[in-house]
Amino acid sequence: MTIIIFLSIFPIFIWSLMSPLGSRFSDINTITTSLGQISGLVGMVLFSVNIILAGRFKFLDKYFKGLDKVYVNHSKIGSIAFSLMLFHPLFLVIKYLIVSTREAALFFVPFINMPISWGILSLLIMIILISLTFYIKIKYNVWKISHKFMTLAFLFAILHTMLISSDVSRNNILRYYILILALFALFVILRKFLMEKFSINRFKYNIKNVKQLNKDILEIEMEPFGQMMTYLSGQFAFFSFLSSGVSSESHPFSISSSDVDTNLKITVKNLGDYTGTLINLKQGDNVIVDGPYGNFSYKNVTNKNQIWIAGGIGITPFYSMAQVLNEEYYIDFYYCVKEEGEAVYVKELQDIALKNPNFKFNLWSTKDKGFINGEIMSTESGGLADKDIFFCGPPILMNSLKEQFISLGININKIHYENFNF
Amino acid sequence: MKKLSTVSLFIFGVVLISILTAGLVFYQNKQNSQSSVVSSANLIKNTITKINPSGGSLILSIEELSKHNNQNDCWLLINGKIYDITSFFGSHPGGDRAMALTCGTDATLAYDKKDPNATNTTKGRGHSSNAQNMLNDYYLGDLNQIIK
Numbered sequence: 153m154t155i156i157i158f159l160s161i162f163p164i165f166i167w168s169l170m171s172p173l174g175s176r177f178s179d180i181n182t183i184t185t186s187l188g189q190i191s192g193l194v195g196m197v198l199f200s201v202n203i204i205l206a207g208r209f210k211f212l213d214k215y216f217k218g219l220d221k222v223y224v225n226h227s228k229i230g231s232i233a234f235s236l237m238l239f240h241p242l243f244l245v246i247k248y249l250i251v252s253t254r255e256a257a258l259f260f261v262p263f264i265n266m267p268i269s270w271g272i273l274s275l276l277i278m279i280i281l282i283s284l285t286f287y288i289k290i291k292y293n294v295w296k297i298s299h300k301f302m303t304l305a306f307l308f309a310i311l312h313t314m315l316i317s318s319d320v321s322r323n324n325i326l327r328y329y330i331l332i333l334a335l336f337a338l339f340v341i342l343r344k345f346l347m348e349k350f351s352i353n354r355f356k357y358n359i360k361n362v363k364q365l366n367k368d369i370l371e372i373e374m375e376p377f378g379q380m381m382t383y384l385s386g387q388f389a390f391f392s393f394l395s396s397g398v399s400s401e402s403h404p405f406s407i408s409s410s411d412v413d414t415n416l417k418i419t420v421k422n423l424g425d426y427t428g429t430l431i432n433l434k435q436g437d438n439v440i441v442d443g444p445y446g447n448f449s450y451k452n453v454t455n456k457n458q459i460w461i462a463g464g465i466g467i468t469p470f471y472s473m474a475q476v477l478n479e480e481y482y483i484d485f486y487y488c489v490k491e492e493g494e495a496v497y498v499k500e501l502q503d504i505a506l507k508n509p510n511f512k513f514n515l516w517s518t519k520d521k522g523f524i525n526g527e528i529m530s531t532e533s534g535g536l537a538d539k540d541i542f543f544c545g546p547p548i549l550m551n552s553l554k555e556q557f558i559s560l561g562i563n564i565n566k567i568h569y570e571n572f573n574f
Numbered sequence: 575m576k577k578l579s580t581v582s583l584f585i586f587g588v589v590l591i592s593i594l595t596a597g598l599v600f601y602q603n604k605q606n607s608q609s610s611v612v613s614s615a616n617l618i619k620n621t622i623t624k625i626n627p628s629g630g631s632l633i634l635s636i637e638e639l640s641k642h643n644n645q646n647d648c649w650l651l652i653n654g655k656i657y658d659i660t661s662f663f664g665s666h667p668g669g670d671r672a673m674a675l676t677c678g679t680d681a682t683l684a685y686d687k688k689d690p691n692a693t694n695t696t697k698g699r700g701h702s703s704n705a706q707n708m709l710n711d712y713y714l715g716d717l718n719q720i721i722k
Contacts, residue, residue, distance in 0.1 A: 227575060231579045234582065235582035238582045238586040242589055253596040254597045256597055257598045258597065279583065282583075317661040322661060
């Protein structure tokens with residue numbers, strides 16, 4: 153995060169050295185022009201940074217403590233960059249507006265001035281794509297394809313930045329700074345494209361078995377075809393199924409098999425659309441796996457006293473971890489479901505609890521016991537203060553739990569969670 | 575953060591629609607040319623204030639021209655008119671170098687022949703009318719004009 157802030161502030165610093173600040177903020181004309189330039193510069197930097205964040209780099213997975221957090225930040229930074237780029241022309245148009253509304257209106261009409269037009273086109277594409285992301289619900293695979301057009305918006309934005317006569321074109325440091333960041337971002341796009349296209353750094357698996365665990369939940373077992381992916385229980389990966397009945401774009405799933413198993417398992421809840429089609433997978437179908445990612449593992453913290461909380465399908469990383477758990481760890485596990493019929497792997501988890509006295513398994517049905525909360529867990533588990541807390545589940549449960557634990561005075565460093573929806 | 579995007583998008587939409595409506599639909603055409611002149615005059619005034627912050631008058635002489643002789647501060651004399659093309663660097667299709675060579679000098683021949691070392695006998699085609707229009711955006715004043 154510090155690096156990103158530095159990257160954004162650096163061009164403002166260079167820009168401020170180019171001309172005395174007094175003349176940059178002397179009247180309404182210069183102030184708005186300056187704000188317009190700053191918003192454009194920082195917007196462009198953040199746009200590049202955001203593309204790099206989306207590159208699925210392992211180092212980012214480590215740095216942000218989980219790729220899920222990288223994507224959460226990608227969404228935040230994207231919003232900031234988008235807003236800056238929307239305000240960029242609004243600030244700049246003010247000096248025209250002072251003169252005449254017609255001049256101002258012509259400023260927004262494309263194809264009058266080419267460098268400005270590139271900016272207008274770029275912004276237009278961004279408005280459409282951000283609307284598809286935030287406001288219009290479309291299928292994930294359609295959205296995923298649509299979001300690739302951000303590359304086009306980015307290319308137009310680069311053309312705009314490089315061709316327009318401005319401080320960027322007058323100052324070589326700024327020019328190369330923006331250009332290098334942009335080229336790096338383009339390289340990341342190309343790298344991601346090639347890796348996907350040619351399955352570089354990907355693992356090949358075949359479908360071994362598809363098992364219906366209950367009316368909504370499927371367990372998909374895959375066997376390695378060539379090199380096996382090594383992972384830590386609790387991590388996730390991106391799966392792309394090459395099957396006639398399932399679309400081939402990659403989707404992230406937590407791994408539900410344990411890290412000592414040869415075969416890879418994921419456990420998927422039918423949420424309609426894509427997940428609904430997974431029932432069509434046939435034995436022998438090819439799977440391309442990209443991973444592992446994520447930092448969600450009980451082994452990543454030194455404290456051996458832990459509380460685990462799973463909500464609904466958030467069981468998957470915990471089931472993976474429970475299978476390899478040894479008696480050194482003291483775990484109180486709460487598995488929250490709407491009603492008991494919804495729960496999966498109950499028998500298996502009860503067996504683990506029988507064999508391991510330090511693993512306490514509580515199946516918590518909201519229908520019978522009401523919503524679980526921090527205080528209940530604190531009473532049942534004899535206080536939370538000395539424990540690390542892990543949770544994973546639907547966003548509403550996650551946000552509510554996070555707030556509760558913070559208000560109970562638990563240190564944020566002891567709270568670990570996995571964002572399923574990113 | 576979705577809120578931030580929503581608010582920005584809303585403000586952007588409202589401002590854009592108002593400006594476009596006011597500027598394109600309700601605007602009287604006759605005022606057009608007048609305001610353009612005002613607009614460029616204003617922009618020029620701003621430039622001059624930057625160059626000459628003391629606020630006194632400035633003569634656009636050959637001597638003054640020759641002070642602005644590099645890529646970071648570049649004036650040109652073309653056909654008796656002085657232009658400050660500093661901010662055009664980076665946008666010249668013929669490259670920056672060709673322009674930089676003529677900073678602070680009479681670039682009439684260079685401009686007409688598209689050759690920075692042009693002499694009267696050099697063969698070469700001049701700039702397009704589109705280029706001339708662009709050049710007008712950088713106009714400061716006529717040679718030896720006094721700017722207050």
